Amino acid sequence: MKNIxxxxxxxxxxxxxxxxxxxxxxxxxxxxxxxxxxxxxFGLERAKKADIxxxxxxxxxxxxxxxxxxxxxxxxxxxxxxxxLAGYMRVLTxxxxxxxxxxxxxxxxxxLPAFPGTDGYGDTWNYGCKVGGCTVHFVDEGVDxxxxxxxxxxxxxxxxxxxxxxxxxxxxxxxxxxxxxxxxCDDKLKIEGRKVKIEK
Amino acid sequence: MKNIxxxxxxxxxxxxxxxxxxxxxxxxxxxxxxxxxxxxxFGLERAKKADIxxxxxxxxxxxxxxxxxxxxxxxxxxxxxxxxLAGYMRVLTxxxxxxxxxxxxxxxxxxLPAFPGTDGYGDTWNYGCKVGGCTVHFVDEGVDxxxxxxxxxxxxxxxxxxxxxxxxxxxxxxxxxxxxxxxxCDDKLKIEGRKVKIEK
Numbered sequence: 001m002k003n004i005x006x007x008x009x010x011x012x013x014x015x016x017x018x019x020x021x022x023x024x025x026x027x028x029x030x031x032x033x034x035x036x037x038x039x040x041x042f043g044l045e046r047a048k049k050a051d052i053x054x055x056x057x058x059x060x061x062x063x064x065x066x067x068x069x070x071x072x073x074x075x076x077x078x079x080x081x082x083x084x085l086a087g088y089m090r091v092l093t094x095x096x097x098x099x100x101x102x103x104x105x106x107x108x109x110x111x112l113p114a115f116p117g118t119d120g121y122g123d124t125w126n127y128g129c130k131v132g133g134c135t136v137h138f139v140d141e142g143v144d145x146x147x148x149x150x151x152x153x154x155x156x157x158x159x160x161x162x163x164x165x166x167x168x169x170x171x172x173x174x175x176x177x178x179x180x181x182x183x184x185c186d187d188k189l190k191i192e193g194r195k196v197k198i199e200k
Numbered sequence: 201m202k203n204i205x206x207x208x209x210x211x212x213x214x215x216x217x218x219x220x221x222x223x224x225x226x227x228x229x230x231x232x233x234x235x236x237x238x239x240x241x242f243g244l245e246r247a248k249k250a251d252i253x254x255x256x257x258x259x260x261x262x263x264x265x266x267x268x269x270x271x272x273x274x275x276x277x278x279x280x281x282x283x284x285l286a287g288y289m290r291v292l293t294x295x296x297x298x299x300x301x302x303x304x305x306x307x308x309x310x311x312l313p314a315f316p317g318t319d320g321y322g323d324t325w326n327y328g329c330k331v332g333g334c335t336v337h338f339v340d341e342g343v344d345x346x347x348x349x350x351x352x353x354x355x356x357x358x359x360x361x362x363x364x365x366x367x368x369x370x371x372x373x374x375x376x377x378x379x380x381x382x383x384x385c386d387d388k389l390k391i392e393g394r395k396v397k398i399e400k
Contacts, residue, residue: 128395130351151330153353
């Protein structure tokens with residue numbers, strides 16, 4: 001059983017998807033902590049409801065390094081095997097990323113390397129793409145540049161609005177992220193350079 | 201009936217797909233010329249076999265503008281409504297692009313804006329993507345930046361090689377490009393800024 005920690009900043013629907021999959025016995029792991037940099041992140045309520053220890057680690061008035069150290073203290077205490085960024089809206093320093101190299105994954109709402117950054121859905125939509133999607137990837141020192149674990153396409157329909165496109169995209173995210181977590185916990189992911197092989 | 205010209209540089213499998221769809225009566229248009237900048241492009245043979253007038257317009261020893269003018273002369277003589285770039289490996293000047301604005305389409309073997317340039321399949325593969333695809337788009341002054349008509353996803357499988365990924369991708373291209381040509385010939389494409397609306 002792997003020890004999983006999820007970092008959030010908001011609503012936590014991807015956290016909920018992981019909670020549900022763990023509860024259903026589909027993931028060979030346990031969520032040992034949910035950490036938010038926002039005190040009012042609704043995801044903290046989701047975690048409490050599932051009896052998962054929650055932590056609010058605010059970033060105001062302290063340095064980026066101090067903030068990350070507080071998170072690292074929790075991760076070390078909980079002997080964490082996997083750190084999942086699920087809508088965590090702060091860029092991590094290379095210190096943190098280096099420390100959790102190959103054990104730190106993120107979900108991004110676009111088909112990387114297209115549309116990195118903070119608004120994957122909006123950027124895909126505004127560019128006039130006909131296919132969007134999501135990417136689960138290991139985090140490296142760049143912004144949304146790490147080796148890709150899973151991508152799922154989301155075809156844009158003629159009658160879509162940004163909202164309907166995004167809603168369908170979130171449903172796809174809620175399948176892709178738990179799938180990646182499951183594969184990690186089953187030791188099925190093998191990083192070879194830029195590529196992630198999924199073993200049978 | 202729209203007059204269509206196809207520009208090629210090589211094998212011409214996308215040209216063949218358009219020929220087949222025209223022949224099957226699925227496209228409300230006629231291919232009035234196939235133009236190649238390579239004398240030995242096999243696509244010229246495909247066109248001849250389908251009784252389509254062919255032109256070899258070499259680009260060696262003349263300026264880019266002179267080369268394009270020779271093509272424009274053919275397009276004007278044939279009263280062309282739509283110019284299709286199907287594996288045409290030369291970048292067109294803004295003079296040409298401006299002249300055929302909104303009547304010039306290209307197929308690109310990646311999900312733009314990811315992986316513009318000359319090796320969409322290889323670049324997608326080497327990045328370690330799990331989803332590739334193709335894009336049919338109107339051509340503007342940039343390289344592979346124009347408004348997108350159609351995109352189709354091509355999920356990369358664990359047992360794929362670059363070759364199997366590319367082969368499946370070509371099959372998808374051969375559906376997407378004739379579909380875009382059909383929509384154009386049926387006057388179904390409406391460009392609104394960066395977006396292409398497909399009318400019912």
